[in-house]
Amino acid sequence: GNSVTQMEGPVTLSEEAFLTINCTYTATGYPSLFWYVQYPGEGLQLLLKATKADDKGSNKGFEATYRKETTSFHLEKGSVQVSDSAVYFCALNSGGSNYKLTFGKGTLLTVNP
């Protein structure tokens, strides 16, 4: 079955530091890959996505590239802000007509001023 493995948190960075959160996956077929973000006390928001190999998703300064050869979708940001403090979830669905999402365990990011 499908699975997503995320870097264990928590991750604590200083403002303007470089961020990487690792995500690898196991899936059948041609999955679509997602990063969701959950700010404190809120629901999930879609941060970015990629639907095929070598696609790069980007939003709000965050980027992730769909790497089929390494089955990875690492999240990066060049300069984090305090407002980026949140829990980040990597997820996939199998594509086609299967919309069920499989989530990683989430990574808590805290950015200090």
Added chain:
Amino acid sequence: SAVISQKPSRDICQRGTSLTIQCQVDSQVTMMFWYRQQPGQSLTLIATANQGSEATYESGFVIDKFPISRPNLTFSTLTVSNMSPEDSSIYLCSVQGAQGNTIYFGEGSWLTVV
């Protein structure tokens, strides 16, 4: 993306009672889903809410505990029945977006069972 509204946003419930969560979408959507997020955990799919037919439940979730309704293409309810403290979770409604394979989430309903 669709605007998804959930009610209640938060509630504190007594053990043994049941609570119904409502999910309203501002546009017609084909696929609606209910997820659970237990404290400090990731999200788990409870079921797919099917319009006009019974919901499709994931392994470990049953209709008697989590009855779901989907009377039309913009609305669904999830009931958490005979609650125990283990049911304290965030329950999230989600929908398939217009772009097909993207899933959007509501703000969640944060339930605490005492």
